[in-house]
Amino acid sequence: MLSSSDRRAYRRVPCLTTVRAVGDAGTVEGRATNISEGGLYLQHLCCAPLCPGEHLHLELDLPGGPLEVMGRVVKPADEVFYQAGAIAFTALSEEGRGRLRRFVDHRAQRRPIRGAPIARLRLIRKGR
Numbered sequence: 001m002l003s004s005s006d007r008r009a010y011r012r013v014p015c016l017t018t019v020r021a022v023g024d025a026g027t028v029e030g031r032a033t034n035i036s037e038g039g040l041y042l043q044h045l046c047c048a049p050l051c052p053g054e055h056l057h058l059e060l061d062l063p064g065g066p067l068e069v070m071g072r073v074v075k076p077a078d079e080v081f082y083q084a085g086a087i088a089f090t091a092l093s094e095e096g097r098g099r100l101r102r103f104v105d106h107r108a109q110r111r112p113i114r115g116a117p118i119a120r121l122r123l124i125r126k127g128r
Helices: 094-108
Strands: 013-023 026-035 039-044 055-062 065-078 083-091 120-125
Touching (some): 026 094, 065 094
Parallel strands (some): 013 120
Antiparallel strands (some): 055 065, 055 120, 065 083
């Protein structure tokens, strides 16, 4: 049986990235704990959980400037201290995919410093 990492289409790297979500429900502060070319894992303390299938507008503050990505909640999770969920990217330009690939490759070559921001993400909920 394949492990979950063997089934993944893209390399995933750990991060502690600040996430700001702005939507109809207000602003949510959270963090992405890992990222890949295909998506990210998001944790937040807001009492409202992420909804399966919810479409999101993400803004990633990567080296070279912000990168806008559309995403969809594929697997919400209710952790002990956080609301969380896996977000799959659904729309990403080729230039954006290249930037994200370079970012992931760079992160994979070094061990992240615990607590240091790696990139900033802004999450905007659409159509609540």
